[in-house]
Amino acid sequence: QVQLKESGPGLVQPSETLSLTCTVSGFSLTSYSVSWVRQPSGKGPEWMGRMWYDGDTAYNSALKSRLSISRDTSKNQVFLKMNSLQTDDTGTYYCTRDAYYFDYWGQGVMVTVSS
Amino acid sequence: DIVMTQGALPNPVPSGESVSITCRSSKSLLYSDGKTYLNWYLQRPGQSPQLLIYWMSTRASGVSDRFSGSGSGTDFTLKISGVEAEDVGVYYCQQGLEFPLTFGSGTKLEIK
Numbered sequence: 001q002v003q004l005k006e007s008g009p010g011l012v013q014p015s016e017t018l019s020l021t022c023t024v025s026g027f028s029l030t031s032y033s034v035s036w037v038r039q040p041s042g043k044g045p046e047w048m049g050r051m052w053y054d055g056d057t058a059y060n061s062a063l064k065s066r067l068s069i070s071r072d073t074s075k076n077q078v079f080l081k082m083n084s085l086q087t088d089d090t091g092t093y094y095c096t097r098d099a100y101y102f103d104y105w106g107q108g109v110m111v112t113v114s115s
Numbered sequence: 116d117i118v119m120t121q122g123a124l125p126n127p128v129p130s131g132e133s134v135s136i137t138c139r140s141s142k143s144l145l146y147s148d149g150k151t152y153l154n155w156y157l158q159r160p161g162q163s164p165q166l167l168i169y170w171m172s173t174r175a176s177g178v179s180d181r182f183s184g185s186g187s188g189t190d191f192t193l194k195i196s197g198v199e200a201e202d203v204g205v206y207y208c209q210q211g212l213e214f215p216l217t218f219g220s221g222t223k224l225e226i227k
Contacts, residue, residue, distance in 0.1 A: 035216075044207060045164065047216040060215040094163060100211045101154040101169035103176075108163055 002026035004034070004095050004106035012085050012113050022078040022095030022106060029053065029071055034078045035098040036069065039108075040091040050098055051078050085113045117142045117210050119219035127227035128198055136193040136222045138208035143188035144171075152211035155184055155193045158221075159204040167206075168193060200226055 008020035022034060029051070036048040049059040049069045057069050068081045078095060090113045096102035122137035144152045151171040156164040166175040168184035171191060181196045195202055205221040 044220045045209075045218045047218070058214050062215070100152065101166060101175075102156070102164070102209075103166045103169070105163040105165070 002097060002104045004097060004104060006093060006095050006106045006109040008093075008109055008111070010110055010112060012089075012111060013115055014086060014113055016085055017081060017083040018085055018089070018111060020080040020093055020095075020109060020111075022080070024076050024078070024095075024097070027097065029073045029076060029078065033098040034071075035096050035102065036078075036080050036093065037096055037102065037105075038089075038091050038093045040088070043091075045094075048080070048082075087113050089113050116215055117144075117213065117217050119208050119210055119217055121206075121208060121219035121222045124222055124224055126223065126225040128224065129227045130199065131197050133194065133196045134198055134224070136195075136206050136224075138186075138191040138193070138219050140189050140191070140210055142212070144210050144212045145188040146212060151186070151188065153184075153186065153191050154209045154211055155182075156207045156209065157202070157204050158207065159201075162204075164207060169211075195224075198224065198226055202226065 003025045005023050033052045035050045037045045039045045051069050066082050071078045092108040092110050094108045095106045097104040118141040120139045153171045155168040158164040172184045183194045185192050205223050207221050208219040
């Protein structure tokens with residue numbers, strides 16, 4: 001069955017870089033795209049960016065200068081790196097299978113930006 | 116960016132009643148391929164969002180037929196026919212037409 005699982009540190013210092021990994025199973029990264037979506041506590045989701053099935057990327061322009069998404073198809077993993085973190089980057093980060101709609105979601109990883 | 120605006124519900128809603136959740140987009144989501152790129156999700160308390168409806172009116176796999184989606188290019192409705200306790204949570208609409216993909220701010224459903 002289709003599964004996605006996020007992993008990474010729960011606490012990041014202000015101005016530091018966030019690195020998250022999404023490990024997928026049940027589908028191929030060369031057949032489906034994967035998006036990263038984040039959600040501040042008590043607020044609506046925000047789309048961050050997409051790793052297309054062909055290896056191309058698309059980013060939310062509000063984050064583009066700080067964000068990088070990459071993948072390793074041999075390990076079924078998609079990576080997110082975002083630098084210069086601030087306190088308003090605190091929230092839950094999800095990876096999702098993206099078929100032009102988000103049909104499968106990971107459980108999410110809570111990231112707190114604090115010193 | 117396309118702005119998604121959602122309406123509120125008169126919470127709490129009596130169990131068994133039918134409700135409609137509204138969503139409006141700042142730009143038409145009807146694409147030249149004939150599809151309308153509007154999706155609906157439910158986020159139950161403490162859980163990840165789950166897909167309910169995609170392309171405005173197509174029910175996702177395993178979703179109860181009590182959920183139905185309709186609309187035009189800019190005005191959309193998610194109808195829940197006979198709300199049940201398991202329907203409690205926040206409902207989000209999301210446009211998939213153009214980057215950045217954007218969500219509405221959510222509509223909370225509480226059951227009486």
